[in-house]
Amino acid sequence: MSDINNRSLEKDQLNARLEQANRQLLQSEKLAAIGQLAAGVAHEINNPVGYVYSNLQSLGTYLDDIFRLTDAVDAGSSLEDLSAIKKNIDYSFLKDDLKDLLAESREGIERVKTIISAMKDFSHIEDEEFKPSDLHRGIETTLNVVNNELKYKATVIRDFGELPEVECISSQINQVVMNLLVNAAHAIEDFGEIVVRTRCDSDWATIEVEDNGKGIARENLHRIFEPFFTTKPVGKGTGLGLSLSFNIIEKHNGSITADQASTGKGTCFRISLPLKQPGITADNQRG
Template structure:
């Protein structure tokens, strides 16, 4: 049996057939390479640019003059580019597609002529709707990513937070046991006084009352009881503060509005949340300056503070220090996190803010902490500055405007 081609194979038509089909299109089609050499231009393109059939050089020059300088490079990077061109008091919608194979680069440009102003406005409206929908999807994905990273971070810290809550709850529980014994002793003394008041000769009961007081050590109870109550109140307040800080920190921020807040309050609450993660190997020093209230999204900045502190802690292998400093510089405030850990090499500094990039072992980090922090600071019209020396440590400085630009 003679070999035959598969039924699904369709031979490529000759070039003159392709040109014939292209000339029947209502849209302009132009194909050219990186040297500006035109390999195909249909009838609509030639009419749009007023170029005679066969004058490929002039056509390439006209197209190169009208296209934005970045159009071809953007198409090469992302695969396509779209925009509009003013052409002889008309508007032409352009879409450019790129294909590269080895050293050969090729672009295919499609031109759609919009006849009147009404058609142009409809096209702009359609593109505006598409851009708005894309922006809403992107914004929603960013919020979900931020909240997901925030909750993942809280999940990693949950054991430490539970330990921080368990300690004060433990001694409050112990103090309540002591308080129960103290109350029993006090009620015993009160009963002795009541019997003495009912006795025919109350003075005769004084010795019994003194004996009860000595046996139950009422003098010690009277001294210890205020201290015991103060410790218990302090423990409950500590738990309340941790829960409040955790609630503020985990707030999604979806409906949070820009407000005036004290950066020091956010720093302190974040330190309270993550302290159990740091306290066994880190000496923390706070060098706070006088800061004004700044316009910000507080819970999002708390996320940045946490990422900076945890990264500084992870950079310290066994024992080290973290210095948190703040200050004012003109119309900006700055918050600085300095550690004496392992430092960051120059080649890694270019990538640390990339999404999903991490130097931690697999399963130990999402690689989103610094990327999200960069996005939050950029959203606040601020910047992150980095200084680092391998073996000596790193310093991240966050610079934020006191008031957001209108």
């Protein structure tokens, strides 16, 4: 009897260690995704900040020229001298270029604001609980966050249906959508299309991410959610992204499946989520 109890205890300890290792691996995948994401966001922010900085340098030069003109006015210079200074600083060009410079700088700062706002909406670090959420808003913010991964690989087509709010942990659903979008971009060899489709059917919301990339062999479709299974070249993927996505959707009492795209080329991932979570309590709200 003692041997049976010991074996049972060892089995429980082994299962606990395996579960802990699984959590650590999934956390590593999260951190790897965040690192990749941070690099892309830094690039997206660096572009507008770069030309705003350049514009500020030009603005400084223009202000020096304008101050030369206003200082001459204050000194009581003759009209001939003022006219000469105005011509020397090319006042007409300066006036027109100032308008363009300010408009471009304003656009750059708005772009940075959009990215930062998207990052905040994407993460929802302070709000990791099941609550009614706007999936379309989550998809849009995720598209903004991963824009650097997508813009060189594909045109994103939005095919949004009418969706009510869905009870979910929005930051986790955003993470799943991010994984699918990045995978879709990686599957496209040159330049293609990614379709993001949403629909509502009775008490279920669906999100589809479909690409026209190289696709996944049919015999591998049932394995892609297994931990460590990947169709990417060595060094290009850990095989945990889709496994993590599967766990998140399972936690939401939903499903995630993959099939060949409707066009016959590429892959279509389909997420199904209940509009309302069954039996949500205070104890299991935390993500």
